Amino acid sequence: MATKLVEEKKKKENRYRLVVFSDSTFEEIRSFTFRPWYIWAILTAISLIVIIMMVALLIMTPLGTLFAPPNYTDSKELLNLREKVLKLQEAADAQSLYINNLRQILSGEVIIDADSSIAQLPEDSIPSVFRIDEDEQLRRTFDLEQQLQSVGLKNTAIEASYQTIASTVLSATHHRFDQFGI
DSSP states (O other): OHHHHHHHHHHHHOOEEEEEEOTTTOOEEEEEEEOHHHHHHHHHHHHHHHHHHHHHHHHHSGGGGGSSOTTSSOHHHHHHHHHHHHHHHHHHHHHHHHHHHHHHHHHTSSOOOTTHHHHTSOGGGSOOOOOOHHHHHHHHHHHHHHHHHHHTOOOHHHHHHHHHHHHHHHHHHHHHHHHHTO
């Protein structure tokens, strides 16, 4: 047993030589002298450096999520958080726009008319309404009746004409609907 330990110790202390020759001239280019434990130390150091670099690459870049355990990140929770952030961003943008518009209105930079929303519509978007004569007569009669009722007078002749005009308008409307197949 003691002899084995002595032999192993001598093997560790043995020196080895690595010589690099030129292939064409067989001239010695370089010579290295080393012990076996130097090789193990150099290989271990190189391995540790490579491992440390790979771990740093995985930790400091998004590549780590590819190799993460399945429960490492809850994807549903991340999606919910992303959705909340987007909603908050939209709300913040809307509030910012509202505040800027309000500041412009209060400072007098923007003048708002009551009819500005109607005036800005293109003419094509407002449908033209074709009114028939009977309808106009009915409107005038109704307005007259409303004025008389507000004064407290009620005229039966106006009511009768109102009824006849209403029936005429209804029949004309039905006739027009029949023309268009409605």
